[in-house]
Amino acid sequence: MSLSVMRHPDFDRTKYGPSTVNIHAGELRDAYGALVPPIYQTSTFYFDSTDDAVKACDDYAKSFAYSRITNPSNDYFEKKIAAAEHGLGAVSYASGMGAVAGAIFMSVRAGDHALFCKAKYSGTEDITRDFLPRFGVEVGDFDPQDLDTLEEGIKDNTKLIYVESPANPTMVMADIAAISAIAHKHGIKVGVDNTFATPYNTNPLDLGADWVVQSVTKYIGGHGDLLGGAVISNDEGFLRDCRLGTLMHFGAVMAPQIAFLATRGLKTLTVRMKQYNANALQIAQYLEQHPKIDIVRYPFLPSNPQYELAKQQMRGGGGMLSFDVKGGLEAGKTFINHLRLCTLAVSLGDTETLVEQAAAMTHTMIPREVREAAGITDGMIRMSVGLEDPEDIIADLEQALATV
């Protein structure tokens, strides 16, 4: 599908590095030669004749007719995120949950069974516990650290295996290649939430995943100022289903202004991710040696039981880590309340460092026993390491830990 006139019609992403791809893939040539394409703040598109209108409305996914289906600003963003994630195409959504829900709804139907990794974002967890069962979809879970639990969980009617890697907030990784091999042996599709890793660190589609979801709100947008999501895949039929089946009906459409900002974020993704990888590793190492810290979970720490998998599947360890302050929930609260530079806020992937207590904030909707089974301790602190100078972040952690 090519809705717009491309600036580099023969751009082949496989011939370029990730920075060049994010900057140059999908570039458009508009009527005025604008280096940055305009924001198409329009709800609808006119036709020169009823014939053209019939043609356009005959296949909403292949032309611009109405912005709930697609819009040139979204199309531009979708081409870029698709190239970044090594997919053939993408569908943009109003939020990460719009994308997660949309892709799951298009993968299962009543009577099917789906398997999810144990620890995951609480919104996704809610879909598995509430929404899917209500509509007749059977749900099971498995531990990505023990793929026997996956094999055991597979049923005749299993249609989807869904993982986060690394998972929110436990940082448990899923071996995407191994899981995809098992799934495909049984004719099951694999969906991966690649929000924590980002396409700079991991390319799940290259490892066998059938589709990838991104909360664009996080690292892709990267500045804490937008809400968005995307589904990326090599399966054009699936993407068409997502566009027509979920955007058209549920209407979780990304606004053109947001598509513009998300594209702007994507252009600096590589430089940002390199810095996040470096900063987070340094901070993980600092925390690990601190006597007041119980445990640090970060993919690129040699102490991580999944270190080898991390090295194999990720270019860098990413910007997310979680840890427990000795003394649990109360000690964690004291620590957080004394931070000066690091900000107490949910969300992640911003330019500034954000911390939160998962059990009390992002994962509070999940019952305690389910949280604990998934490895989410009450005192767990999730940290989205920012782009500040790492010494400044460490100095802030040091003075806050001194108060515990």
Next chain:
Amino acid sequence: MARGTATTYMHTGTGEMCYEMNKALTVPETFPIYLSSAYIFDSIEPMDKICDEGAPGYAYFRLGNPNADAASRILAAGDGTETGLVFSSGMAAITTSLLAVLRPGDHVLASPVLYGETFYFLKHELSKWGVETTFIDFDTQKPEDYIKPNTKVIYGETIANPLMSVPDLGHLAEVAHANGALLFIDNTFATSIVAKPAKFGADLVLYSATKYLGGHDDIVGGAALGSKKLIDTIRFYLGLYGGNLGATESWLLARSLRTLPLRVQKMSQNGLALAKFFEQHPKVEKVYYPGLDSSPSKELADKQFEGNGYGGMLSVNFKGGMELIDKLIANLKLVHFVPTLAGTCTTLTYPPKASHRDLSADELAAIGIMYGQIRLSSGLEDTDDLLNDFDQALAKL
């Protein structure tokens, strides 16, 4: 009394809601966009306090806007000045600042190797208002020999466009201050990541924010940074001439500045790699880049720069003229001819037809601009991809 329908639609959820938001338990993590042209006063007293006494608060967009202040605050902190202002373009920043401090009969001492429109303004516009400018080559002529009792401003660029020469900022400041003049430095090509002119005594640091500061080719803006006293003088003229940066633009500028250190460092790495590549290429006559050992500016650059590289701007003279450049532009796949610089993608421009098109052939020759010359702005691409693109384009010439 119940409000009528129209009144309900006019007065619900408008600025008054901000009073409610002031009582909220949380504040937004990112700064909101304040599009409001004016502010509500509960009584007359705050008007006096805000307008006359500088109390916190805003009255009217042209006199001050929170997003403009947020962007200015980041910029001033980065450059190490007391405060700053943002403008609707780099030229608005430059001209407003000059007009704020100059009077008929005053004199300006400037390098002729300046951004084309700055040169034009000094030479052809300010002269109409009775301000004379003497242009001297900062590399070969001594400013102390040309300064006059009525010199009010010495004006230069940290990395001069387009030959990438670096002046001795400390010496310019010394000469200016010894004569009661101000030193204005356009730091657009360097940014505070590469150099901080205020450290060397510059009184005013000027920017086209359209370039590195904005950094994504999607905003036009400018900035002036300096002491509170000087900025307050300029602020009055900004209010008078009205070259204000819009709220959305200011907000986008602040967004961009979060990644300025990362972008400029990467662009500097690419700039040096490109400069070295061209320097050894048989079709190239000369490369102008302050980071090259062959550059006469390298010593001053090393003395004055922050250790984050030499920026992303370089000029390349090819063995050929306009015809060769035209073919090169056609052969390039990734790099486009775009008359701007410092966006995320590497761009090429042709000074005789773009930034310096207002100059005569003689004026061009005088400042070393050739018809076989391109100016490059290195972007954030993977270095090898850029070198490969130029390699294949040059091979076809």
